[in-house]
Amino acid sequence: MGMLSVIRSAALLGVEAVPVEVEVNTGELGEYGLWLVGLPDAAVKESEERVMSAMQNCGLRIPETRTTVNLAPGDLRKEGAMYDLPIALGIVASTGQLEKTRLQRYLIAGELGLSGRTRTVRGGVAIAVLAKKLGLQGVLLPRESAEEAALVNGIEAVAVDSLDGAVRFLSGDPKFGPLPAGTNPFRRPPTAGQPDFTEVKGQAGVRRAVEVAAAGGHNILIIGPPGSGKSLIAKRIPSILPEPDPEEFLEILSVHSAAGASLSDPTRHWQRPFRAPHHTISDIGLIGGGSIPGPGEVSLAHHGVLFLDELPEFRRSALEVLRQPLEDGYVTVSRAAAKITLPSRLMLVAAMNPCPCGHLGDKQRECRCSPQQVRKYRAKISGPLLDRIDIQIEAPALSLDELRTAQPGESSELMRVRIEMARAIQRQRFGQRSGACNAVLSGQLLRDHCALDRAQGDLLQQAMEKLGLSARAYDRILRVSRSIADLAGAERIATSHLLEAIHYRSLDRS
Numbered sequence: 001m002g003m004l005s006v007i008r009s010a011a012l013l014g015v016e017a018v019p020v021e022v023e024v025n026t027g028e029l030g031e032y033g034l035w036l037v038g039l040p041d042a043a044v045k046e047s048e049e050r051v052m053s054a055m056q057n058c059g060l061r062i063p064e065t066r067t068t069v070n071l072a073p074g075d076l077r078k079e080g081a082m083y084d085l086p087i088a089l090g091i092v093a094s095t096g097q098l099e100k101t102r103l104q105r106y107l108i109a110g111e112l113g114l115s116g117r118t119r120t121v122r123g124g125v126a127i128a129v130l131a132k133k134l135g136l137q138g139v140l141l142p143r144e145s146a147e148e149a150a151l152v153n154g155i156e157a158v159a160v161d162s163l164d165g166a167v168r169f170l171s172g173d174p175k176f177g178p179l180p181a182g183t184n185p186f187r188r189p190p191t192a193g194q195p196d197f198t199e200v201k202g203q204a205g206v207r208r209a210v211e212v213a214a215a216g217g218h219n220i221l222i223i224g225p226p227g228s229g230k231s232l233i234a235k236r237i238p239s240i241l242p243e244p245d246p247e248e249f250l251e252i253l254s255v256h257s258a259a260g261a262s263l264s265d266p267t268r269h270w271q272r273p274f275r276a277p278h279h280t281i282s283d284i285g286l287i288g289g290g291s292i293p294g295p296g297e298v299s300l301a302h303h304g305v306l307f308l309d310e311l312p313e314f315r316r317s318a319l320e321v322l323r324q325p326l327e328d329g330y331v332t333v334s335r336a337a338a339k340i341t342l343p344s345r346l347m348l349v350a351a352m353n354p355c356p357c358g359h360l361g362d363k364q365r366e367c368r369c370s371p372q373q374v375r376k377y378r379a380k381i382s383g384p385l386l387d388r389i390d391i392q393i394e395a396p397a398l399s400l401d402e403l404r405t406a407q408p409g410e411s412s413e414l415m416r417v418r419i420e421m422a423r424a425i426q427r428q429r430f431g432q433r434s435g436a437c438n439a440v441l442s443g444q445l446l447r448d449h450c451a452l453d454r455a456q457g458d459l460l461q462q463a464m465e466k467l468g469l470s471a472r473a474y475d476r477i478l479r480v481s482r483s484i485a486d487l488a489g490a491e492r493i494a495t496s497h498l499l500e501a502i503h504y505r506s507l508d509r510s
Contacts, residue, residue, distance in 0.1 A: 003027065004119050005100060006095040008107050008136070010127045011078055014293055014333070014340030015258040017126035019134065022083060023070040025338045030066040038071030041079045050081070051088045053114040053117035056279045058164040063095050082121040085110030085140070088163050102170045105137040106158065116163040124148035125254040128155050140166055148257050150183040151250055156164075157183070158246070162497040181345060186244070189269035195236045197415060201406035202398050203229055209393040209504060211415055214240050215422040216438035216483030219326060219348035223312070223507070224395030225362045232350035233395070236305050237349055238274045239412035241305070242420045247434040251352060259295050269288060279313040287321045287344050298325045298344040303435055311352040312380040319385055320324030322348070328387040329440065345435055349387065352381075362397045378507070383470075390439065390476045391504040422486040438483045441473070450478040456498055463502045468504070477501045 005024045010017040034048040055062055069087050071078045086108045092098045107127055111119040112175060117123060124145030129152055131139050138156025139149050146159035156178040160166040195274070200207065201487060206307035210233060213220040222230045244252060261268065277286065277297045288296030298306060308314060325331045325344035332341050354360040355369040356377045369377070386392075398406070423437065429449060430436035441449065452460065481503040482495045 003094050003096075005090045005103070007090045007093075008134075009083060009086040009109050010123070010130055011076055012123045012258055012294075014288075014342050015123075015126060015255050015299070016340075017123055018076070019130065020076070020078065020083075021072045021088050022086040023072060024067065024087065024092065024094050025070075026063040026065055026067045026094040028066040028068060032064065032066060035066065035068045035109055036071070037342075038074050039077050040083075041077065043081050044071070044078050044083055047081060047084045047087055047112075050084050050112050050114060051091065053118040054084070054112040054163050055087055058116040058162065058167070060092055060097060060163070060167070060357055061095055063091060067094070076410060080122070081110040081111035081119075084112035085118060085160070085163065085166060088112060089166060090239050092167060096166055099172075102172070106140045106156075107131040107134070107136055107169075108137075108140040108166075110140070110142045110160065110166075115273070118142035118160055118162060118166075120144040122260045123258045123282065125152060125250060125256075125257045128152040128369050130155065131155055140169070142440055145257075146179060147183060147185045148253055150179045150181075151246070151253065152474065153177050160360045184270075184485055186249070186268065188269040189271050194239060196239055197233075197410060197412045200229060200233055200236065200409045200410045201394055203409075205232065206233055206393055206395045207409060210237060211419065212353070212389050212480065212483050212487065212500075212504075213347065214415075214424070214488050215419045216378075216390075216479060217347050218390035218439050218480055218483065219266075219350075220391040220393065221352065221386075221389045221507070222393055222395050223352055223354050225353060225360070225365075225397045226358045228395040228397045230395055231309055234309070234349045234351055235274075235276075236412060237305055237307075237347075240276070240415045240419055240481050241272050242416065243270060244272055244303055245434060251435070252303050253344065255299050256296050259300060271467070273301055274307065275301040276307040276309065279308070279310050281314070281318060283315070283318045286318050287331055287333065288324070289335060293333045293335050293338055293340045293485060295340075296330060298346060299342040300324065301346040302343045302476065303345060304345050304347070306348050308348070308350045311350040312377055316380065316382075318426040320382065323384060323388065326385075327484060345440075346380075347439070348390065352370060356395075361394075363399060364399060381507075382402045382425075387470050387472045387476075387508060390480050392507045393504060412475050418449060418487055422483065425489075438479050438486065441479050443483065446475065446478065448474060450493060452478075452480050452493060452498070453490065456493070458497055459495065460498060462503070467505060469505065473505070477505070480504060 009020045120142045128149035132155045140158045143159040146157045150157040158178045158467040275297050286297050329345040331344050355374045357368045358365040359365040379489045426437050479499045484497040485493045
């Protein structure tokens with residue numbers, strides 16, 4: 001005689017998990033086999049073969065009657081193989097091979113191999129956050145997913161390497177227990193052999209602009225001919241960014257975990273993400289979405305850097321969808337399957353040539369473009385998008401003589417020390433709020449910390465009128481001025497700080 005078992009599991013919507021109940025009923029009359037209902041996709045339907053083989057290979061008894069598995073709620077689409085482990089445990093409990101007492105205290109997910117070994121699933125962090133919200137004791141997940149979940153405080157993360165291990169833990173076997181509190185498999189990235197700003201020769205103005213951008217989390221656009229070092233500089237920005245605090249890293253990890261990036265990835269360190277998609281990327285690849293919406297590059301760069309090289313070569317539609325995430329720090333994706341909100345508090349770093357041939361303003365090579373071609377090329381970047389880029393700086397081409405005689409630049413470590421000091425000032429300003437920096441100053445905080453005297457106000461007004469800047473650009477100049485003042489350790493914005501911030505509107509001036 002069979003019975004009903006209910007296992008708690010989850011489904012991923014974007015980067016968040018929502019509850020799913022796996023109801024398993026054995027001992028029913030009718031044709032022998034496993035019947036799956038509850039809007040499963042093809043991968044979920046195939047779980048019957050995996051679950052039955054895994055149970056056999058772990059020495060567990062398979063029911064010889066009809067078994068119905070319902071994934072509730074029935075109107076939520078279930079995808080992937082993450083329900084293998086809860087379905088298997090539901091069958092084991094329904095056939096009397098497992099005591100149900102501990103089952104209800106844990107949120108369970110995991111893919112099973114035919115041998116009964118578990119395979120990692122997406123969204124370990126999100127599942128742990130959901131378990132905490134539901135007031136459960138912990139989560140049962142494959143090892144890599146459990147190690148991600150262990151970073152969430154106040155929740156037990158149980159790493160299960162096989163179906164047999166899960167059954168033994170739930171049966172109270174003392175050899176199987178949760179991961180120790182504070183387990184952290186992430187290490188600081190190695191410093192040896194990493195890109196460093198010492199390798200950047202010359203370009204003092206661009207280095208300064210990049211330091212200001214990193215200090216305040218500002219978006220930056222570098223304009224210069226081929227070979228002027230735009231990409232070289234951009235790829236070294238991660239080396240000067242302060243490392244994320246635990247709260248920021250948990251947010252970064254939750255996005256990457258939901259996107260399927262696992263701990264086995266050798267590039268996964270305790271650091272901010274650096275994403276550099278190719279200009280052929282689709283709108284969905286950049287912003288997120290798909291038939292079952294998931295994170296795109298703007299979310300994968302959350303609390304880190306999104307580098308867009310050859311900016312005008314990106315599709316116009318892809319660039320225009322950047323407006324909301326750059327302004328709000330999140331992106332809303334609406335699809336037939338669901339409407340989700342994804343985090344995207346990022347620092348945009350973009351690079352472009354000054355004209356189609358790339359040699360406008362180059363002392364060594366003559367530009368072949370007509371003024372009309374230059375205007376058409378630059379018009380690919382719309383005014384509203386340009387408004388959201390706080391710092392625009394020109395990188396002049398260096399002659400061979402300059403490259404040969406230029407001294408090595410200042411190291412990333414020295415630059416990072418100054419940037420960390422500026423960020424510490426900002427943390428105090430925002431009351432230790434995670435991820436807050438000058439780039440998001442608004443409302444009363446903007447008025448309090450970016451106050452100008454009368455002469456400075458007149459100066460900024462004249463610059464605004466001369467350059468034809470919008471009200472949005474006005475606020476952004478104030479924020480950049482504040483970051484320059486923070487780097488200098490100044491309490492108030494000085495006129496020199498304001499002039500430097502106005503200077504960083506290069507495309508507006510030209």
